[in-house]
Amino acid sequence: MPELPDVEGFRRVVADHAAGATTRRVRVRDAGVVHGSADAFARELTGRTFGRPDRHGKWLVVPTGGRFPELLAHFGMTGAFVWGGTDEPDHRHDRVVFEFDGGALRYRDMRKLTGLRWARDESEADDVLGDLGPDAAAIDRDDLRARLTRSRRQLKPALMDQTALAGLGNLCVDEILWRSRLPPDAATTELRAPEWTNLHRRLGAVLRQSSRVGRVPDRPSWLTGHRDEHDGRCPRCSTALRRGRFGGRATVWCPHCQPG
DNA sequence: GGTCTTGTTGCACC
DNA sequence: AGGTGCAACAAGAC
Incomplete structure (x- = not known):
């Protein structure tokens, strides 16, 4: 689930409930989701006042x-930040619980992939974030074009490359490509100026609308609303949607709107 | 049973 | 060199 819009929702959870509050206790229920020592993680983040996320x-x-x-x-x-009362029972997938005076911030994750870390200084933060490209919600059109055309590659894998631009995942990219009427295997170096303008505009619209609700909506008017259907049809032209794999990810597109 | 999954990393291969 | 494909990570759904 978590792509840029979802994480934007988690950011609001922290901003609305935990920012300005001080951690009284940090419970690491599953050391597997914490990078490095779980004891050090809990110790370093206990008694700390959270700032603006x-x-x-x-x-x-x-x-x-x-x-x-x-x-x-x-x-x-599959991860999420969930805010709730300190006295609520732990969900089985609550891996780490930050307890404040007024409630608890729960890091809930079914699988356990990347998880939580802490950085003691700029250099350690840079070890984690340094390779990321500019945030997808803030990039301008010319930068988008420049960063995706450094070499000839397929458009979908290029958009998902976090070192090119950061934030887009599988669902976002399929939605953006569908709205831009571009096939997932278009060569980035073959796109012309009007297509970059359009792609940039659609990308912004998908991210703005999705971030508002904290997820890529599965409304019927969105491609995402049909990707799990057996006989999914394009919301624009009713053509049967096609499925395949690009960049190793399950991909859904409309062969009529997004001709190859 | 097997196959699939919205993310990332590390590796082999070209 | 850099794009591409794949397994691995873990747990669940179908």
Whole structure:
């Protein structure tokens, strides 16, 4: 689930409930989701006042105290930040629980992929975030074009390359390509100026609308609303949707709207 | 049983 | 060199 819009939702959870509050206890229920020592993680983040959370791509960065140590959170495919009462029973997939005076922030994740880390300084934060491209929600058209045309590659894998631009995942990219009427295997170097303008505009619209609700909506008017259907049809032209794999990811597209 | 999964990493291969 | 494909990670759905 978690792509840029989802992480934007988790950012709001932290901003609305945990920012300005001080951690009284940090419970690491599953050391597997914490990078490095679980004891050090809990110790370093206990008694810290959370600051304003920031999102870069799919990473959420929460400063504590003045700035460091920073909490760095990644949500893999199934993770989430959930706010609730301190007295609520733990969900079985609550891997780490940050307890504050007024409630608890729960890092809930079914699978356990990347998880939580902390950085003691700029250099350690850079070890995690340094290779990321600019955030997909803030990139301008010319930068988008420049970063995706450094070499000839398929458009879908290029958009999902977090070092090119950060934040887009499988669902976002299929939605953006469908709205842009571009096939997933279009060569980035073959696109012309009007197509870049259009792609940039659609990308922005998908991210804005999705971020507002904290997920890529599965409304009937969106391609995403039909990707799990057996006999899915294009919401624009009713053509049977096609399925395949690009960049190793399950891909859905409309062969009529997105001709190859 | 087998296959699939919205993310990332590391590796082999070209 | 850099794009591409794949397995691995873990747990669940079908």
